Amino acid sequence: MRQDTRLSRLLHVLLHMxxxxxxxxxxxxxxxxxxxxxxxxxIMAGLRDDGYVAAERGHGGGWRLVRRAxxxxxADIYRSLGAPELFAFGLSNPAPDCLVERSVNATMDETIAAATAALMAKFTEIRLSDIQSDVAARRTRVAAGQEPR
Amino acid sequence: MRQDTRLSRLLHVLLHMxxxxxxxxxxxxxxxxxxxxxxxxxIMAGLRDDGYVAAERGHGGGWRLVRRAxxxxxADIYRSLGAPELFAFGLSNPAPDCLVERSVNATMDETIAAATAALMAKFTEIRLSDIQSDVAARRTRVAAGQEPR
DNA sequence: GAATCAAGTAACATACAAAGTATCTTGATA
DNA sequence: TATCAAGATACTTTGTATGTTACTTGATTC
Structure with a gap:
């Protein structure tokens, strides 16, 4: 299944900003x-509406970050995207008559709920500033020839 | 993003089988x-190749389960499907020149790897027989009028 | 051995959401 | 007034699971 790259793209953009x-x-x-x-x-519209970035029009306009990294x-960025589906797999029929399928759905729902909670906890832990630190470390490694330019 | 329902469908089918x-x-x-x-x-081809079900042709043919629930x-079923992508989100460019994007990718990769490991652990824990127990319990509840038919 | 049934296979069509594109409007600055 | 840049709308493209048709292979029944 083709993947949604908006979260990854926004991280990239915000770090440059x-x-x-x-x-x-x-x-x-x-x-x-x-x-x-x-x-x-x-993809920036949600971040603007939620107050993480500001857009200005006209000469000298563009996008600015209005919160610190x-x-x-x-998690903030993910929510500003409208909290899109996290998983590539899902239920075939959310409200089936078949009892067997209802049990399958219950099992899948539980699994997905647990995985969602774990992923959101991770998303909540990671700040833009954490990735900035990684960038700084990476620049040092590149300068030392330990990572390709 | 449209979701992959093969895993959920296979569970349903295998339980009926x-x-x-x-x-x-x-x-x-x-x-x-x-x-x-x-x-x-x-969607059944992988399970057949991996020896979980058998298919027979001709009169009286069809699919049979050849392993106990x-x-x-x-996890077995997932692997037999060819281990399709689990997450709906992913990297924009897997091998970027931009150092900032490399750090974003490293962060995302790490997050995805941890979430994948957790999900696979859960998949490994859940047996077909566990869902059978849920079906049995559900049938009891339906018979008692505690769940809609 | 002819008819029938069912899996195996190949080729093509459909659905759908993210992503890409063109065009116009609104608002700000030089 | 011209230019720049976001805002907005409508349409196209793309990729993958899913749906469909048609044909082949193999097994059973009569």
Whole structure:
């Protein structure tokens, strides 16, 4: 199944936004992502509505981060995307007549609920600033020739 | 994103197969699933190749379970499906030049790896026989009028 | 051995959501 | 007034599970 890359793309974008005071235009961001300015506006809209970024129009406009990297978790970003489906698998029929299928659904629902809770806990733990630390460490390794440029 | 319902469908089918000695034809199974005989053969092929079910052709043919319900876990079924993608989200670019994106990928990979391990552990714990117990309990509740027929 | 049944297989069609694209509007700045 | 950039709308593309048709292979029954 084709995968939803919005969360990963937003992390990438937000980290670049955190590294500069200059507003980034949708076009700039699209170039970073190998994508399209309209797609960028589409995936950024939720973050704007939730107050993590601000967009300004006209000359010198673009997107800015308006919260500190310590204050934004992966869970925040995920929710701003509208909390899309996390799992590639799911029930065939959510409300079947067949009793056997109802038991299958109950088992799957329980499994999915537990996995969702675990994943959301992880998302809540990870702050943008944690990834910034990883970037800094990676830059050091690259400078030391321990990781390809 | 549209979801992969093969795992859930196979559980449903295998439990019905476990309840009878009669072989079930692909057509019978398709009717249970509200699907198509060709789709059934497609999703059952892996289980046949892995020795969990057997298919026989001709008169009186069809699919039979050839392992006990205690001997089949959700993980077995998942693997027989070819271990399809578990998560609906993923990386945008698996091998980026951008250092920031590499850190994003590292973070996401780690999160996904942990969630995969947890989910597979759960899949390994759940046997077909566990769901059979739930079906039995559900039948009792339905007979007592505690759950809709 | 002819008819029938059912799995095996191949090729093609459909559905659907993320992603991509084109075009226009709104608002801000130079 | 021209230009820039977000906002918004409508449409297209893409990839994968699923659905469908048609044909082949193999087994059973009469």
């Amino acid at each position: 955190a590294e500069t005071d200059q507003p980034l235009t949708s076009q700039d961001i699209a170039a970073m992502l190998g994508s399209n300015a309209v797609v960028v506006r589409r 310590e204050e934004i978790t992966l | 476990a309840e009878t000695d009669q072989p079930l034809t692909s057509q019978d199974i398709a009717a249970m699933l509200g699907s198509n005989a060709v789709v059934v053969r497609r 205690e001997e089949i876990t959700l």
